[in-house]
Each structure stands twice: as structure tokens, then as C-alpha cells.
Amino acid sequence: MNGEAVVVADGLAKRYGDLAAVDGISFQVGRGEIFGMVGPNGAGKTTTVECVEGLRRPDAGRVTVLGLDPWRDAQALRERMGVQLQTASLPQRIKVGEAVGLFASFYRQAADGNALLARLGLGNTRKAYVSQLSGGQRQRLFVALALINRPEVVFLDELTTGLDPQGRRATWDLVREIRAEGATVVLTTHFMDEAERLCDRVAIVDHGRIIALDAPATLVRRLGAEARVVFDLDGDLNAATLGVLDGVRRVEREGERVVVCGGSLAAVVNTLEADGVRFRNLRTEQPNLEDVFLALTGHRDARESGNPL
Template sequence: MQAQEIITVENLYKHYGQVKAVDGISLQISASEIFGMVGPNGSGKTTTIECIEGLRQPDKGKVRVLGLDPEKDFYALREIIGVQLQACNLPARMRVEEALDLFASFYQHSVDWRALLDDLGLTEKRRSFYNQLSGGQKQRLFVALALINRPNIVFLDELTTGLDPQARRATWDLVRRIREQGTTVFLTTHFMEEAERLCDRVAILDHGRVIAMDTPNSLVSQLGMSRRVTFEINGHSSGATKIANHAASDFNPALLGVVEGVQKVDQDGNEVVVHGKGNGLVGELVRALENAGVSFTNLRSEQANLEDVFLALTGRAIRN
């Protein structure tokens, strides 16, 4: 193990009958890193994370967390990691403060949970029963419970699922703060924006394998596509006559394939998505559409992102 690596996973396998939930995953995670796993439903994120936490037994492979073997050293590991599970529950009539006291009692060292509640915007819910909390408040409570032993590493499986946009951003700030205090963060998310903004490195999983792993910027720049230009076809103007109804089927994507900087053109009904690079891309596209008499609306240009990386690597959208 290199000095900086605090999680090492080598050739991890976990199959359930015919289902290859984890099919040969290797990862190295450094101290104080915010590391994220993204991937479609069933791609093996939770299985991987739970093998690292010692909650599932891998079929094959080596896992070390701070030098400990999660299977053999489960109790020692529990003291120094924090775990937020994707699916969990508490008794309906347990109060927030009781849950925090209970979880604090599991550990030799715990933090003052009042500050945690404050950070997570839950102070006024301190006396509430668990079943009186909203979905997002429950989620925040589980984040607090995962941090109660001031862990060296915190695992957050679907960190912000169910949170409103404001709570999501507040949670990002919290994650950044805990990293500043020296905690390594290992998270999974379905939100590409979250992975891009929050994570130092991201692993993209598909069918139990890591299909790409790097910093979000490098993943996007390795794609070689810098922009995604999207627009909707209105119709063709033939002289003064606009033929709107047949617009989508009449449109020939090859028209844009020859434009300088264009790498890929996808059409779904009347929506067209062009991937490409170069400063003049948008201008060239608009000129080509106008020259061909194609009327369009709602043209927007965005930076390529992790969704585009996934699409380029697998040929399908991450949410399918």
C-alpha cells in the first residue's frame, strides 16, 4: 500500500447467481480525497461500497481500508469509518436526539452532535420523532449519524437523493468541510452535476466494472468534445413556405456532420444534439442550418459533462 492510499480494492468480484454485481473492480483512494462512484441502477455501486465497509462478503478480491481487512477487522474498522446506507430506517417513535445519543454510544469517541445538527439544518427537529421527519430530513439525519464518530473515512451511498436543491447544496458544503477536517469521503450519486462539482475523482461503473476513472475535468477532456449544442427543428422554409410537419423526418443530420468541429450528431424526434469542439462551433452550425433553410428554435450550447462521457463510452444514457 502506498503511503497516501487509504482504500485499496484489487480485483473485487461479487456475483449473485447469474448477476455479476461486481465484476473485477480495482480502486485506490487517497487520504482526504472526495471520491465518487456514478453509474446506472444496478451497476454495482452499493455492492462495491458495502464490500469495502465489511457489510458484504466479496467472492474474490482484496480490500484494505487504512490497512485493515474489512472482513477480519470489522469491529476495528467500524470505529474509524462512518457509513450512510442507501436504504435504512429507524424506529418510528425514536426522537432525533435519541437516535444521535444511541449511535454515539456505539463508539469509543464521538463528536458533539448538536453542532452536526446545526450544520445539517436539523436543530429544530431535535425533539421530533423519526416518522415526523420529511424524506430529506431523514436523509440528513443519516448523514449526521454517519459522522457521529468523527470518522477517518465516511461512506455516503446516494448522498443527496431525496433532498431539495437547497439542501443538496448545503450538503455539498458540509462534505467539503468534513474533507477540510481531514476526512476522506467516498460517495455514490446519480447526479452528474454533483459528481462533477464535488468529487476530486470519479469512477463510472457499468455492469459491475469501472469503465472510466479520473478527475471530472480529465474525463470530459479525454472525450475530446468540448461542447454540446442542442436545438429543436421547426421546419424547412422553402421560399416563403414553411413545411413544419415533416420537419423532423426531413432533416438530414449529415448536413451538420460536415461542419467544422462537429464530431457527432444525434437526432431524437425534432431534438438534435451536436457534439463538437472549437470556438466557432455554434456560429458554424447556425450558418449551416440557415444556408440549408432549416428553421430551428431553442438552440443552446453547453459544456460537455459526465453524462456525455457515459454516453460516449456505452452508447446509452446513464439514466436508462
């Protein structure tokens, strides 16, 4: 991280009974960064972010946001920080326009609510009840509400969960726009690909701890993993003939999907053809953040599954 720290978390810890939900987490976020906390459901991301926002009190550790203490200086910070609401925190019988007006009234320096809705593609939903919105519209409304006070730092928690691929992409663009306008963004996600594409730096969180923290490309490079040749099988395969090719370290099989770690695409194709193996969807895959997570934790449950808290 270069330059001024907008968020400083130092030694954060939070227990729920016997569970160390956050177990000594430290990180800093620089001004203008998109910083991500990524990890499986239950890793402790939300608890960490809520401690940083001042919504939960950590058992130990220190936090500053924009140089302020989120507990002691809550009032001053509220004006300068944007927090994405959880679905449950809006009344059912409220209209979109009313929600925006209500939230704007909380702040001294509110943005123009109608302009904000229009920018988020919600201009024609102002008279609709929040409960009538689609998942994607609701997520965008929550972003609008988080931006209503023109915040310097915005916290977004699992912003794209429940969205279709198109909605996710649109949301990523929106996050980039928020940053381009000068805000610092702190987000959480259990999607490794999202963190990899969107974040300048990511903290990989597992069991309440940060197990790696850096730019996604740096983490992937440091892993030193080779590219893979992947294909789907139509029929049988003698994996041994692939296993002895130059550079091949491992051949994995999951159902009809075969993953050849290392080796060249040409050598794999030639071997398959020489052996008369029928295959589809042949491609190479570069190592990614998911591989980093797997290598560090030995488990794979960062993939989409379940409902994040």
C-alpha cells in the same frame, strides 16, 4: 492518487447466484479525497462499498481501510469509519435527538450530537420523529449519524437521491465541508453530473467492473469530444444544410431538440437564419462525464431513473 491510501480494494468479486454483481474491482482512495463510484442502478456500486465497509463479505479479493481489515478488525475500524445508514435501518418510532444520542453511545469519541444537528440545519427537528422528516432532512440526519464518531473516512451511498436541486446542492456543499475538515469521502451516485462536480476522482462502474478511473476532467479530456450546439426547433429543419458546415460531424434530433456535434455557434445561427428556421434555447454544451459513460458503454441509462438499491 497521491499519498497514503485510506482505502485499498484489490480484485473484489461478489456473486449472487448466477449474477456477478461485482466482477473484479480494484481501486485505491487517497487521504482527503472525495472519491466517487458512479454508474447506473444495478452496476454493483453498493455491493462494492458494502464489501469495503465490512457489511458484506466478498467472494474474492482483499480490502483494507485505514490499513485495517474490515472483517478481522471490524471493532477497531468502526470507531474510525462513518457509514451512511439505509432508511430501513432506523426504527420508525424514534425521535431525531434520540437517534443521535443512541448512535453517539456506540462510540468512545462521539461528536456533540446537538452541535452536529445544528450544523446540518436540523437543530429544530430534535423532538420530531424520524418518520416525520422530509426527504432532505432525513438524508442530512443520515449524514449526521455517519459523522457522529468523528470518522476519518466516510462512506455515503446515493446521498442525493430523492432530493430537489436545492437539496442536492446543499448536500454537495456538506460533502465538501466534511472533506475540508480532514475526512476522506467515498460516495456512490448514479448521477453523472454529481460525480463530475463533486469528486476528485471517479470510478465509472458498469456490470460489476470499473471501466474508467480518473479525475472527471481528465476522463472528459481524454474522450476528445467536441462541444455541441443545441437548440429546440419550432417547425421544420433541413438537417443537411447544417451537416455540411465546417467542423460539423453529426446532427442528431430527439423530438424538437437538435444537437449539432462540432461546428461553431455562429455558423449554426447563420445557417438557421438563412434557411428561415425558427428555434429557441440555442446554446453550446461542453462534453461531460455522461458523454464519457456513453462512449464507453454505448448505453445511456446512467440518467436518472428508477430507484437505486
